[in-house]
Amino acid sequence: MVTAVEGSFWRTVAVFRAASLAYALVVFLRAGGYADPAVGWLVLGVMALWTVATVFAYSIEEFRGRPLLAADMLVTVGCLLATPAVQGGYQEDSLPITATWMGGAVLAWGVYGGRRAGAVAAAIVSLADLWTRGAGGMEFEKLPINGTVLLFLAGVLVGHVARLARKAEARMQEAIELEAAGRERERLARGIHDSVLQVLALVQRRGQEVGGEAAELGRLAGEQEAALRELVSLRPGTPAEGSADLRVLLQRYGSGSVTVSVPGTPLTLPAAVAAELAAAVGAALDNVARHCGERAPAWVFAESDDGIVTVTVRDEGPGIPEGRLEQAAATGRLGMAQSIRGRVEDLGGTVTVVSAPGRGTEIEMSVPQPC
Amino acid sequence: MVVDDHPMWRDGVARDLAEAGYEVVAAVGEGAQALRVAAAVRPEIVVLDLQLPDLSGVEVARGLAAADPPPRVLVLSASGEQDDVLEAVKAGAAGYLLKSASKEDFLEAVRRTAEGDAVFTPGLAGLVLGEYRRLAAQPAPAQGPSLTERETEVLRLVAKGLSYKQIAERLVLSHRTVQNHVQNTLNKLQLHNRVELVRYAIEQGLDES
Numbered sequence: 239m240v241t242a243v244e245g246s247f248w249r250t251v252a253v254f255r256a257a258s259l260a261y262a263l264v265v266f267l268r269a270g271g272y273a274d275p276a277v278g279w280l281v282l283g284v285m286a287l288w289t290v291a292t293v294f295a296y297s298i299e300e301f302r303g304r305p306l307l308a309a310d311m312l313v314t315v316g317c318l319l320a321t322p323a324v325q326g327g328y329q330e331d332s333l334p335i336t337a338t339w340m341g342g343a344v345l346a347w348g349v350y351g352g353r354r355a356g357a358v359a360a361a362i363v364s365l366a367d368l369w370t371r372g373a374g375g376m377e378f379e380k381l382p383i384n385g386t387v388l389l390f391l392a393g394v395l396v397g398h399v400a401r402l403a404r405k406a407e408a409r410m411q412e413a414i415e416l417e418a419a420g421r422e423r424e425r426l427a428r429g430i431h432d433s434v435l436q437v438l439a440l441v442q443r444r445g446q447e448v449g450g451e452a453a454e455l456g457r458l459a460g461e462q463e464a465a466l467r468e469l470v471s472l473r474p475g476t477p478a479e480g481s482a483d484l485r486v487l488l489q490r491y492g493s494g495s496v497t498v499s500v501p502g503t504p505l506t507l508p509a510a511v512a513a514e515l516a517a518a519v520g521a522a523l524d525n526v527a528r529h530c531g532e533r534a535p536a537w538v539f540a541e542s543d544d545g546i547v548t549v550t551v552r553d554e555g556p557g558i559p560e561g562r563l564e565q566a567a568a569t570g571r572l573g574m575a576q577s578i579r580g581r582v583e584d585l586g587g588t589v590t591v592v593s594a595p596g597r598g599t600e601i602e603m604s605v606p607q608p609c
Numbered sequence: 610m611v612v613d614d615h616p617m618w619r620d621g622v623a624r625d626l627a628e629a630g631y632e633v634v635a636a637v638g639e640g641a642q643a644l645r646v647a648a649a650v651r652p653e654i655v656v657l658d659l660q661l662p663d664l665s666g667v668e669v670a671r672g673l674a675a676a677d678p679p680p681r682v683l684v685l686s687a688s689g690e691q692d693d694v695l696e697a698v699k700a701g702a703a704g705y706l707l708k709s710a711s712k713e714d715f716l717e718a719v720r721r722t723a724e725g726d727a728v729f730t731p732g733l734a735g736l737v738l739g740e741y742r743r744l745a746a747q748p749a750p751a752q753g754p755s756l757t758e759r760e761t762e763v764l765r766l767v768a769k770g771l772s773y774k775q776i777a778e779r780l781v782l783s784h785r786t787v788q789n790h791v792q793n794t795l796n797k798l799q800l801h802n803r804v805e806l807v808r809y810a811i812e813q814g815l816d817e818s
Contacts (some may be wrong), residue, residue: 321619431660436615436688439708444621446711460709467687494709499731499768501739502695537731537770543742552769600769 243403245395247349248302252293255342259289262337272335273326281320281335288313289339296346307347311362314343318363321370334370344389348397356393364389430466438463440495460494482509484547487516488540491523499539505547507607511585515549517607518581522551522601530555545607554598558591578603610652610680611636612669614661618708622656622685629716644672647816652680653791654722657702659686659693667696674701685715695736696768698795699802704728706743726788727795734767737794744762744801754797 263282292310295301301442314336321334334340340363348356364386364562371381438459445456484505492498507515519538526536539550578601579589587605611626611633613619623633623651634650637643640661647655655673659666670682682702686694694705702703704727718728729737741756756764759780773787780787 350670398627431687436708439687440617440621440710441611443712463687463709497731497770499735499770500691501742502691502736503739503743537768539731539735539768539770541735541738541742541765550769552771589639591760 243407244349244400245297247403247577248296251342251345251349252296253288254345255292255339258337258339258342259285262333262339265333265337266335269325269332272324274324278319278324278335281317284313285317285339288317289342291451292342292346302350307343307350310343310346311359314340314363315366318366318369325354331537334367340367341389341392344393345396348393348395349371349400351397352401353394353397356395356397357390358393360386360389360393435463435467438466457494464490464492480509481506482512484512484515484540484549487512488519488538488549490516491519491538495533495535496523497535497537501541503542504539505542505607507547507605511605514581514585515547515587515603518578519549519551520579521581522603526551526553526555526599544605546604547607548602548604550600550602552598552600557595557597557599558593564583610634610643610647610655612638612640612655612661613658613685613813614638614668615653618658625712625716626643626656626719629719631719638662640666640669640672643669647673647680648681654719655680655682656719657682657684657697658708659684659697665693667693667700670697670702671700680727681722682768683718689735691732694733695740698733698737699740699798700800703795705730705733707732721808727792729767729791729795731768731774734764734791735799738764740792740798754801756797757793760790760794763787764794 259282262285266278266282267274288310292306295306317332317336318340321336324335325332344363345358345360347359367385367389368381376420442456442460442463445452445454445459448456484507485500488500489498505512523536523538526534530536534553534555537550537552541548582589582603582605585605587603589604590602591599592602593599611619613622613636616638619636619638623636626633626664630779631654634652635646637646638661640663643655643657643661644664655667657669657673658733661669666684666686670684673680673682679701682697684694684697684702684705685708686705687708698705701721703725704718706715706728707730710718721728738756741761745755760781763776766779767773771779771788773784773791776782776787777784
């Protein structure tokens, strides 16, 4: 993948090369052309041509690659090795004929291949540089290593930064794509909300009015409406990792016969506790359906007060006769209410069952909410 | 007046109202349009969908409440829009009904809205109770409204789906008293909301303009 940031790195290298070429020319002129100006002009000519060639070649993505980098290194080292021929023997503190221009190849390697390639390129150019000094008759101990250190720093640093920038840009691209996907989902959700959900709600309502088979169709439409709404819900902000909003879990139980009432603020519980509590509510609703009929109305009410989350499931069925629960427990049978009690008490909560014949049943489940 | 952006819904609701003997003075599909038309036709009751293409239903409810005299607003909303419903009710809406409610329930809600009663569904009771508790839990000095024990008790029973009649029986109160308790909880919340808005305006220096 070609990144915008990579292009600007190559442009920077091109600027460096051109500026270094001008610098090399100035150094050459100030030194009065060194010992052999003719060879000097020849080398500078090669450098100028190569600068133009690389500025062009590196600007095109297809040309960037190992062959070009290898050629770059060969030309650079070649020019560098011509230094003794131009300067004629050892000149104290002088730059090689290429001056800082030799750094161009190191930067190019770094940008292309990262830290390691930058370091390798710095090593090659430095060796060539040091060899020219050696050829100039300098003693090993007096070899100037400033240039070497700078080359290594430049190669490694540029390589590192180029790689970082490339990674950052890839991440950014990913984020942009994710955001676009999110927006698309939102758009879809709005569309569904404005059309499909409205029609489903309408079918449900009209179905109830017409009655008979149409009422059954209406009920199905209503269930689908609730399910689809849950699916495309635009609720912003998901709770933190490991916790869940009990409201979201409870609202899934909402249907034509089951009314779910919740507060406007999240009921945050540890995910496992929320799931278990929601399952207990589900069990209670199953119980209502079994004892009071499939379509019997039921209400689920969730609230939070003083750090305690309470969910109440109420029905208007026949109720549980007095002593019935105790009787079931005594004979070793665990009634549904008992199994709900077990679940909730495992969560450190309490269950209260209020029921009287003819007045329906209320199962109240409370669990503490961690701060 | 009916405000709903979905033509089928709008027409259906308007037809139901007309058949029940109400005069539908306007049926519009956009929020800004709703506010303009309401200013012109001065409806007594506005049946308001919260999902509108331009303004949010909450903004429309707020705009309608600013009229003199304000129309009574019955919010008709799809499920899963709790936050908006709560805001609309705090802004002055008199009640809230799910779109999936039956025609009878809907007409009954309109009738009660027309009489000036709050239309308290279990869902709305849950929201209002949650809002009071949110206000109570705020660290700031307790200046917000609070519920009496009786009001909390009544709201919880409404949230659990009991009818006013059932609540009256259970608490040994008159039907009218239950209704008053419910109405009070809503009034206090709306008043608090207005006070908050004014305080906010003063803090922001808007009162000087």
